Amino acid sequence: MTCEHLAPFYEEYALGVLEGKERAELEEHLARACPKCTPGVAKARWLIVQLTLAAPEAHASAELKGRIMDAVKGSAGAAGPSRAVPSLKNQRPPVESSMFPAWAWVAAAALALITGYTIRQMNNQNAQLTQLRKQMKQATMQNQALENQLEMDHMVAMVMMSPDSMPLKLMPKDKAMPMVHAYLHPHMGVAITADQMPSMSAEHTLQLWFVPKSGKPMSVAIFHPDAAGQIALVAPVNMPRNEIAALAVTEEPAGGSPQPTTPVAWMAAVN
């Protein structure tokens, strides 16, 4: 996906709700420090964090501050302003190096070697840990995408099997294209399924429209066939069924259009 296609998702990503393909694509852009998406998401984070201020104002106990300050003062290195640390010029002069015996220098050198070795080992372990975390994150994302798809398939099946759903066949204008099936349910939404769809570039998308008996078409959903050329989705019904004259699908630029900009590619009349 292009940055332009991902831009509308920056805030949903920062909020933590974004899932599936869009999330994976955006994380890929962020992982390679995309010059457009990285600042875009950073700005979105500022907006999202403002929701903090929607929390009802509450007051912690008076003891909390004392506990924090006690913990801090108990930790090494704390210096309160009331007990300013003396400046370096007041410190004792350094001890003459000649006061150290030879064995102490040998011990110090051995310690330095061991420390160096330990740091190197730790760096290696950290690198391995980072790699494992990356793999785990990738697996989690794949798992999430599968769960989403499973949930969507379940919803599609529910709409398809409901006796209240009206089955429709969206016929292609291009005879070489497969037929698209729709199941219009008054409450659960409209389920769209298709197989053997040709692949599409990331610059384009398919857009489903409700064509009303009077007035302009209303956008219902934007979708792409998956890698296997299948479509399975459920979109909400935002128009009473008796006002819908037809369902239509057009090919639009990525991100969809407010109104169709290309001829209808699939269509079905709703009786």
Place this chain on the structure above:
Amino acid sequence: MLLAVVQPWPEGKQPTDAALMERILQRDSGALEALYDRYGRPVYSLVLRISQHPSSAEEIVQDVFLQLWRSADRYQIARGPLEPWLFTMARNRALDFLRLKREKQRRREDTDSDILPAAVICPDPEGDIDRSRRAEKVRALMISLPDAQRRAIELAFFEGMSHSEIASAMGEALGTVKSWIRGGLLRLRESLGEASS
């Protein structure tokens, strides 16, 4: 160990967040106290809203401020202003607690991403409206939203749910939840001014 001289604050001047962080680097506990006075209340309010448990909320807030003390050297002003950084760290900690409580997920380890939230760009640092005015605008916006839309945004921000989790929790279609959240965020952006766009 290099020891530093800690100077008192100039009288009548409120130190900036960045100046206080510099002081914390010099192990000035008074600077942490000043940051607690500045941010303790909104941080506690946020954490309590998420955790719904006052004593746990206090533990989380304590943890957040101690983390700030311990990891001050890892905070970089270039990553953005302190306020969103601190709020994000508090939200992450509180959501960890919530997830642990629900036994949905093991508590995350103290990774860098926990300690250092991702970079935030304040849209207009010079003209940034003060926190109390921002709070008024955000609360007014949330009150003005339809109940279901407000609930969807609250589940996302305060309970860390994804689109599909919210749809499932609310018994609504995924597309409906997505459009509620997107619409709500659009209004939030408008409410806080075009500066954030």
